[in-house]
Amino acid sequence: MVSTGNELLDVTLLSLYVSGMATILGSAIGIPLGALIGLKEFGGKGAVKTLTYTLYGFPPVLSGLVVYYMFSRAGPLGDLGILFTPTAMIIAETFLVIPLVTGITITSVVEVDRSIKDTVKALGASPSQSIITVMREAWVGLVMACMIGFGRVIAEVGAAYLVGGNIDGETRVLTTAIMLETRMGHFEWAMSLGIVLLSVALMVFLFLRLLQEREML
Amino acid sequence: MKTAIALEDVSKKYNGVVALKGASFAVSKGEVFGIVGPSGAGKSTILRIMDLLEAPTKGRLLIDGQYVAQTDARAETVRRNIGMVLQKPVVLNRSVANNLGYSLMIRGWDEHRIAEVVDAELKRLGLHGRRRTNARNLSGGEMQRLCFARATVHAPSMLLLDEFAANLDPANVSLLENQVQEYMREDGNRTVVIVTHNMFQAKRMCTRIALIWDGEIVEIADRKKFFENPEDARTAAFVSGESVY
Numbered sequence: 001m002v003s004t005g006n007e008l009l010d011v012t013l014l015s016l017y018v019s020g021m022a023t024i025l026g027s028a029i030g031i032p033l034g035a036l037i038g039l040k041e042f043g044g045k046g047a048v049k050t051l052t053y054t055l056y057g058f059p060p061v062l063s064g065l066v067v068y069y070m071f072s073r074a075g076p077l078g079d080l081g082i083l084f085t086p087t088a089m090i091i092a093e094t095f096l097v098i099p100l101v102t103g104i105t106i107t108s109v110v111e112v113d114r115s116i117k118d119t120v121k122a123l124g125a126s127p128s129q130s131i132i133t134v135m136r137e138a139w140v141g142l143v144m145a146c147m148i149g150f151g152r153v154i155a156e157v158g159a160a161y162l163v164g165g166n167i168d169g170e171t172r173v174l175t176t177a178i179m180l181e182t183r184m185g186h187f188e189w190a191m192s193l194g195i196v197l198l199s200v201a202l203m204v205f206l207f208l209r210l211l212q213e214r215e216m217l
Numbered sequence: 218m219k220t221a222i223a224l225e226d227v228s229k230k231y232n233g234v235v236a237l238k239g240a241s242f243a244v245s246k247g248e249v250f251g252i253v254g255p256s257g258a259g260k261s262t263i264l265r266i267m268d269l270l271e272a273p274t275k276g277r278l279l280i281d282g283q284y285v286a287q288t289d290a291r292a293e294t295v296r297r298n299i300g301m302v303l304q305k306p307v308v309l310n311r312s313v314a315n316n317l318g319y320s321l322m323i324r325g326w327d328e329h330r331i332a333e334v335v336d337a338e339l340k341r342l343g344l345h346g347r348r349r350t351n352a353r354n355l356s357g358g359e360m361q362r363l364c365f366a367r368a369t370v371h372a373p374s375m376l377l378l379d380e381f382a383a384n385l386d387p388a389n390v391s392l393l394e395n396q397v398q399e400y401m402r403e404d405g406n407r408t409v410v411i412v413t414h415n416m417f418q419a420k421r422m423c424t425r426i427a428l429i430w431d432g433e434i435v436e437i438a439d440r441k442k443f444f445e446n447p448e449d450a451r452t453a454a455f456v457s458g459e460s461v462y
Binding site: 122 | 309320
């Protein structure tokens, strides 16, 4: 149970840490992957895009289950001993961020006007310089991808519960704490935690929006 | 004069629709070559092929004495020696100075040298006071002047202009045309190819002109002959402003 101010702070900070790291890792993989899929021509591109969009609906509990199996004693990576740690939670949530960030990046870079892509090429940019320039032009969409990725993981409970175990002082985050408090009948306290969760999300989104609207110079 | 660029029997189809039929012509160094014709005749397609942005369906492109295709390893090097300005000014979502410096940045110029060149160029363009403004906040004329400067700041040996002054006021048209003339004066070995539907501009600027009609080059002549004594009836109709549709 989250009963003191210090405990609430710990749970809140852990929520931010796990969701933030999952968003950073998921974006570090999803943004380049999305740019590659969006800007390169290759066979089966349509199928890859459809698969990516389908994975938007990837159930958190399934992501948790896969990571649980991988890091359980019987699993191939069981020796690492990271099950029921924040690291396992970050890994499970990263899998949830990747398809969202990849998909939104694909859309964002494809939406960059063809005249920009042609101009960059005509000015003499190499293929890698062209991709970087187009990504910069798609900045608003890329930040949006990170926002949506963060929004998904800060609010999810299935993966965090399954691979974290909701251990007091170790892997308890705001969503799993809300679940616990609700089960214990502490509805008002659960509701308060919900308000804390929304406030944390609000602060992160405010920061990301400022980043998004930053004038490019 | 040596040949700067030549098309040999170049054709282009888009989804089965013919945009260009067997175009063959050569442009010499030191020449301002005009390509005129009605809208949809294939003028821009020729320019895109010349800049290696499009691969021809058939035929070959010769630049500086060597055949080159869009897929060649050296296509990027060849393209880096060509400047291109489109009808619609296209600026990147960054400052005026960074837009101008982009051409130099991708060529690996040192930051200090870029700053020096950009500073001098912006002063010349009358845009120095707005160097930190996002280029998207410039007027249409300022944007096009910036695009022109960005296409020429690295001193390419060939300039391809696609209706580059079509939507501008007379003052900006005059400024840009003067810049083209200045670009040519700086080095007698340079080449300019201008695509335009503006007869007056072609008359003012071009030494030789080609008329393209429905994807076909129907006549190529020097300026005087093209306007005063054209061989093809379609050229005569086009230069006299008769309806061609």
